[in-house]
Amino acid sequence: MKRYAVIALLSILLVVLAFIFFRNENNGNGSTVPPPVSLTEYESSEPGETQEVTLFFLSEDDDLLHPEIRKIPANADLSGKARRIVEELIRGPQSGLVSPFPRETRLRNFFLTDEGVAYVDFSKEFMNKHLSGSSAEIATVYSVVNTLAFNIDEIKKVFILANGKEQETLGGHVNLSRPFLPFYNLIVQ
Amino acid sequence: MVKKSMSRPNRTIVLILGMGIFLAGFLFLNAQENRVMRISVRDYPNFSRFMVTSSLPFSYKIEREDSSLLVFIETNLSFRIRRERFSSRFVDSFSWEERDGKILLRIKPKHENFRYDHFTLSNPFQIVIDLTPLASVEGKPVQEIEKGEEESEKTKESEQKTSSASGPPEYPSRRDTLNLSPAGKTIVIDPGHGGxxxxxxxxxxxxEKDVTLPISLRLKNIIERNLAYNVVMTREEDINISLENRSxxxxxxxxxxxxxxxxxxxxxxxxxxxxxYFLSLNATDEEARRLAYLENATSSLEENIEGENEDEIKLILWDMAQSAFIRQSSMLAESIQNELNQLxxxxxxxxxxxxxxxxxGVACPAVLVEVAFISNPKEERELQDSKFQSDVALAIYRGLANFLRSYAQE
Structure with missing residues (x-):
């Protein structure tokens, strides 16, 4: 009888585990997300060579995008360079500017087509934790689009995805269902 | 005891079986939780699209019954049916019931005379039914009859007047876009967000959703008291309305x-x-698409483009209807912003x-007014203040009234 009880207990445990497992699978939006590449890894891999890139952030001074120059490890591969630029961007400014991204945002995926369309796939926090107001959405979108197009000539348009999917809008305002062209009027002169 | 006489392997089998049944039941319940059927309706220039989206595929049959369209959904599973609010020119209403273990969906178009096409999409599974109203017995297009004799005559007149006017080419819906005289005309106010x-x-x-509604209602009142236009709100309560339905x-x-x-x-x-704000067209892309269309549309869209292409092109155009109104929209925006600056x-x-x-997708001059910053504590408090709400509504009213006046003179 004792053994019976042990087996019964084990089976209940199994059912509970199965429950948890399937629950997770149901909401498991991010289960296949590759872990964000750690930044130190990059820095240690290529000690000497660096290149300068221009990142665009918000400023308290006005509602335009302001440049911040940052050094990143030199990268001959365009996609690698673009990834690194986006990662630096969502890491936030270091010179007193204002970040237009939710702190939790991660880059899930990036690819560049031969036609020069960059697909930038952010983690779901990019949308979930976003302030979702017109100005905030415009700043976020054009920080990404202008920064990528400004630093990499091959990038002509930027398609922004979140959680692996095309989204209707970022937070109810800005249309994400089409690729963006850079909009340099938003950059401070 | 009987149980004791059971041999050990037998007992294990019984246990495993029990667990299996338990798990199966659990999985079943879990799957059922996801079994949702979503029904939505969307208008295109010449037809309305009725869509049934489901997490599981099913077979179906469509039949016509008098002036309704019946969709028999062959499934013995139960679905939760979720309907999206809609406003459609061709679809009046729909309802569903269970009959002989099937789900019966009844679509009621607004016109008795209609044609329908249907196809399915997968991932997610979707039935798409396009309803196209046909010309009525007198051979007139349905839309014109709706307008009434007098008005259709009036619009023809003004169409001639305005067609020579400069500015963006007319949107192919043949609607008289520049006639802004108030009689029977509608201003649509869209309180952002909701639900x-x-x-x-x-x-x-x-x-945001809670401050946009009272300001919109105040604006509606001011317009109705001062101008002869009808005002239609995209929502008057705290409910979800899709962005597509708003346009x-x-x-x-x-x-x-x-x-x-x-x-x-x-x-x-x-x-x-x-x-x-007014719409930015994402520059060259959209403009190129619009021009590509206009080059094709020398005389009449229907004659030049055949079959499936026709719908596709109209669909693209409908999605970017606003592109033909950018100039007017910028003028409307300027007029409203001037008043807000003064206030x-x-x-x-x-x-x-x-x-x-x-x-x-809006086929008329359209703007989005950001009244104040809810992210700023001082302005957040102002947004709640009824005096501020009225002042802003009044400024927007003045702006749009000035725009209408200057357009009427042009």
Whole structure:
């Protein structure tokens, strides 16, 4: 009888585990997300060579995008360079500017087509934790689009995805269902 | 005891079986939780699209019964049916019932005379039924009859008058877009967000959706008291309305103006003030698509483009209906922003352009007004204040009235 009880207990445990497992699978939006590449890894891999890139952030001074120059490890591969630029961007400014991204945002995926369309796939926090107001959405979108197009000539348009999917809008305002062209009027002169 | 006489392997089998049944039941319940059927309706220039989206595929049959369309969904599973609110020119209503273990969906079009096409999509499974109204017995297009004899004559007249006017080429719906005389005409006010879509949220917890509605209602009152236009609201209560339906409401009411009311938010603490936006076309892309279409449409769209292409092109156009009204929209935005600047004592604040989803499909001059920054604590409090709400509504009214006046003179 004792053994019976042990087996019964084990089976209940199994059912509970199965429950948890399937629950997770149901909401498991991010289960296949590759872990964000750690930044130190990059820095240690290529000690000497660096290149300068221009990142665009918000400023308290006005509602335009302001440049911040940052050094990143030199990268001959365009996609690698673009990834690194986006990662630096969502890491936030270091010179007193204002970040237009939710702190939790991660880059899930990036690819560049031969036609020069960059697909930038952010983690779901990019949308979930976003302030979702017109100005905030415009700043976020054009920080990404202008920064990528400004630093990499091959990038002509930027398609922004979140959680692996095309989204209707970022937070109810800005249309994400089409690729963006850079909009340099938003950059401070 | 009987149980004791059971041999050990037998007992294990019974246990495993029990667990299996338990798990199967659990999986079944879990799957059922996901079994949702979503029904939505969307208008295109010449037809309405009825869509049934489901997490599981099923077979179906469509039959016509008098003036209704019956869709028999062959499934012995139960679905939760979720319907989206809609406003459609061709679909009046729909209902569903269970009959012999099947789900029966009854679609009631607004006109008895119609044609339908259907096809399915997968991932997610979707039945798409397109309803196209046909010309009535007298051989007149349905839309014209709806308008009434007098009005259709009037519009023809003004069409001639305005067709020579400069400005963007006319949208192919043949609607008289520049005739802004008030009789029987509608202004659509769109209170941003609603329902589970709260929009931006302030430091003290006020939500964008809760301040856009009272301001919109005040604007509606002022317009109705002062002008001869009808006012239609995209929502008058705290409910979800899709962005597509908001533009459909404007287009189905042949709106002459579309005003979307919002409250702004920024990561900048210092961000304050009112801003009026009109649609940015994402430059070359959209313009190129529009021009490509216009080159084809020398005389009549129907003659030049055949079959499936026709629908596709109309679909693209409908999605970017606003592109033909950018100039007027910018003037409307300027007129409203001027009044807001005067009210708030702000200078130098110009109009802005952004790719806002809610404006893309609107086939009339359309703007989005960001009344104030809900992300700024001072302005968040103002947004709750009824005097501020009335002042802003009055400024927007003045702006749009000035626009209508200057257009009537042009």
């Amino acid at each position: 589970t879509e709260s929009g931006a949220v302030g430091k003290f917890g006020s939500m 459909s409401i404007a287009n189905n009411n042949s709106a002459v103006l579309f005003i979307s009311i919002h409250a702004n938010s920024s990561n900048r603490k210092e961000a304050t003030g009112s801003e009026t 708030l004592g702000t200078k130098n604040r110009g109009i802005k352009q952004a790719p806002f989803k809610v404006l893309t």
